[in-house]
Amino acid sequence: MNKREGEGWSRRNAEAAQERDAHANSSSPVIAAFKVFQQELDTRHDKYERLIKISRDVTIESKRSIFLLHRVTNIPDTEGVLNEAESKLDGVRQKIGQIAEELRGEDIYQFHRAFTPGIQEYVEAVTFLHYIRHRSLLSLEEINARLVFMKTDNADPKDSAEAPPSSAHVLTFQVTPADYLLGVADLTGELMRLCIGSVGNGDIDTPFQLSQFLRQIHDGFSYIGNTGPYEVSKKLHTLRQSLGKVEDACYTLRVRGSEIPKHMLADVFCTRTTHMDTEEGVV
Structure with a gap:
């Protein structure tokens, strides 16, 4: 069978299949x-x-x-x-x-x-x-x-x-509890950004409040461990990063806050944060 005959045979089969479909018994229980x-x-x-x-x-x-x-x-x-x-x-x-x-x-x-x-x-x-x-x-x-x-x-x-x-x-x-946990895990990133903004305005109280609050959230997630949804365990790494950056801001304020002008604290904090991200392979 040559190529042209094969194409004609395939076309005839397709037309026959369409004709069978058109004449299918619409009252059939299967259909x-x-x-x-x-x-x-x-x-x-x-x-x-x-x-x-x-x-x-x-x-x-x-x-x-x-x-x-x-x-x-x-x-x-x-x-x-x-x-x-x-x-x-x-x-x-x-x-x-x-x-x-x-x-x-x-x-x-x-x-x-x-x-x-x-x-x-x-x-x-x-x-x-x-x-x-x-x-x-x-x-x-x-x-x-x-x-x-x-x-x-x-x-x-x-x-x-x-x-x-x-x-x-x-x-x-x-x-659902899973969606709530995932939303709270994402919240920690926004709180970390809030900490940066507060430091930039010379607010030295908010970072310490955020540090304590994020530590409580982290401890709560630690109780879940590997028993929670898989997506929650994936976001724990980001949660720990956010907590580490806020705690680093508190360290900078506590140890060097008196020797650095308030308008420069945010620059110092952002520099240290970028350095931490580079070491962790985030950037």
């Missing part, structure tokens, strides 16, 4: 079952993609809130910055309400990978705001308590007076 499977998979895939898009919006707005919160070390009106960040996070919570709406009646763990990056970023943002205001760690229960949403099912727009009224229902979103 009907597979059509149901196709519809379920398409619906699940579309929901997964929508969750990814919402999670991306949650991540972006949470990062903007974090960047805004870092301004508290540079301006006198800290309460105005905190209120603005709180307003942004209210918008983020509305986005999480959309996630709760998508997950209504679903097993959240089947879609967890789609929205977990945004939830971790949200936990990082709200715990950062809470620490700046109260100098304490926001608990998982307190976070979940603010993720309760009232949703209204709008009735069909009809002029008839007999149209059913709109009904309201309550939706809740529960941050």
Whole structure:
């Protein structure tokens, strides 16, 4: 068989297969079952993609809130910055309400990978705001308590007076313990940056408070050990780095603070931090 005859044979087979598909018995139980499977998979895939898009919006707005919160070390009106960040996070919570709406009646763990990056970023943002205001760690229960949403099912727009009224229902979103731990682990990096900003402004009290707070977080993660999620153990290295840099800042302030002008402390600290990163292979 030459090449041209082979191509013709393949084409005839393809056309025959298409003809068989076209004349397939649509009432066959097998065909009907597979059509149901196709519809379920398409619906699940579309929901997964929508969750990814919402999670991306949650991540972006949470990062903007974090960047805004870092301004508290540079301006006198800290309460105005905190209120603005709180307003942004209210918008983020509305986005999480959309996630709760998508997950209504679903097993959240089947879609967890789609929205977990945004939830971790949200936990990082709200715990950062809470620490700046109260100098304490926001608990998982307190976070979940603010993720309760009232949703209204709008009735069909009809002029008839007999149209059913709109009904309201309550939706809740529960941050998983793993997402909470991962968000808190990322929080330590923001606290380290807050320490640098405080040193640059001559604030010698905040670094020591941050050092004690980060040590408590580190000790808490140490209790988890290797029994926690794999992603948590991966972030422990970054947590230890952040703690080491804050403790190094406290060392610089305690030992050399009296001999270095306040406006130069941040430069000395950043130089030592860069040196530490180079030795650890970070830079």
